[in-house]
Amino acid sequence: MNKIRLTLIACCIFFMNLTMVLAQKENDLDALLADPTAEHSKEYASYAFKSTRIINAHSVEQTPAGVMDMRILHRFGSISGGAYQLFGLDQASMRMSLDYGITPWMQVGIGRSTTGKELDGVLKFRLLRQVVQGSGSPITLSYAVGSTLSTLSWPEPERGNFFSSRMAYYHQILMGKKLNETLSLQLTPSLVHRNLVATRSEPNDIFALGVGGRIKTNARMALTFDYFLVPGKQLVDHNNSLSLGVDIETGGHVFQLHISNSRGLNERQFISGTNGRWDQGDLFFGFNLSRVFTLRAPKMPEPDGGW
Numbered sequence: 001m002n003k004i005r006l007t008l009i010a011c012c013i014f015f016m017n018l019t020m021v022l023a024q025k026e027n028d029l030d031a032l033l034a035d036p037t038a039e040h041s042k043e044y045a046s047y048a049f050k051s052t053r054i055i056n057a058h059s060v061e062q063t064p065a066g067v068m069d070m071r072i073l074h075r076f077g078s079i080s081g082g083a084y085q086l087f088g089l090d091q092a093s094m095r096m097s098l099d100y101g102i103t104p105w106m107q108v109g110i111g112r113s114t115t116g117k118e119l120d121g122v123l124k125f126r127l128l129r130q131v132v133q134g135s136g137s138p139i140t141l142s143y144a145v146g147s148t149l150s151t152l153s154w155p156e157p158e159r160g161n162f163f164s165s166r167m168a169y170y171h172q173i174l175m176g177k178k179l180n181e182t183l184s185l186q187l188t189p190s191l192v193h194r195n196l197v198a199t200r201s202e203p204n205d206i207f208a209l210g211v212g213g214r215i216k217t218n219a220r221m222a223l224t225f226d227y228f229l230v231p232g233k234q235l236v237d238h239n240n241s242l243s244l245g246v247d248i249e250t251g252g253h254v255f256q257l258h259i260s261n262s263r264g265l266n267e268r269q270f271i272s273g274t275n276g277r278w279d280q281g282d283l284f285f286g287f288n289l290s291r292v293f294t295l296r297a298p299k300m301p302e303p304d305g306g307w
Helices: 002-034 083-088 267-272
Strands: 067-078 092-103 106-113 118-128 131-133 140-150 167-178 183-194 205-216 221-229 241-250 253-260 284-294
Touching: 067 083, 083 284, 118 267, 140 267, 167 267, 183 267, 205 267
Parallel strands: none
Antiparallel strands: 067 092, 067 284, 092 106, 106 118, 118 140, 140 167, 167 183, 183 205, 205 221, 221 241, 241 253, 253 284
16 A cells, blocks of 8 residues: 555656646747747856755756766764774774766666665756746756665565565655755655664654755855655654754865765655764764766757856
């Protein structure tokens, strides 16, 4: 029953997004036919965020077509471990990933986290792009769909275990807006489906609402945050994921320093598996490092973002 419900939800999201895209394309075509110069005068918002990730969360930014983004994420142990654990620096988990822009509006990514020995994959589509001059969408709208696969050894190998029990899936709608040169905000309604849960009382489907933002402080630095609210009592011993960070741009690199109550580094882990508490100092320092490589030169440049 859960699989049927998940499939229906995914289909509804897909057709809702498809309808919006077709409506937008029709409006753009009508405007272009009425005024052939309209498309050339249109300006799009660019760099609402400096990376395809805010901190933990996906951002509305896309990896450009023909570009590969190699990303290394580190998350150390809990600061509450004190001086004996060097405030968490003696312990570390990491995730390595590769994202590739297939087209200007579609990217694919794979990754592997040491926490849970999990593999993950994602497809992200940009459906609408914010227009800051001319007619068009007031927001950028994207859709991300991904899955995770645990490769941990079975704790009880003698019992009947199923490969499907290793899998989890997520769907996210990313709605972002660059309000001005300084401030960008994003809402991220999310659904995480876990094939296997710890107890029968826990649901397989977890609904969450994410919010994130970026405050640009100068040409090379910005303050960032992301937060995922899991409403109600869907999970036991769960705390909502809150992360605060600083982005530092250095040429082809984006260096992100952050602190979070989540140690997990993929959507299943930080949306449905966060146990740290800010009020008890159960926090994890970390950093993300992103380096992009152009593997295929674009046939024609994308429209300028305007901002």
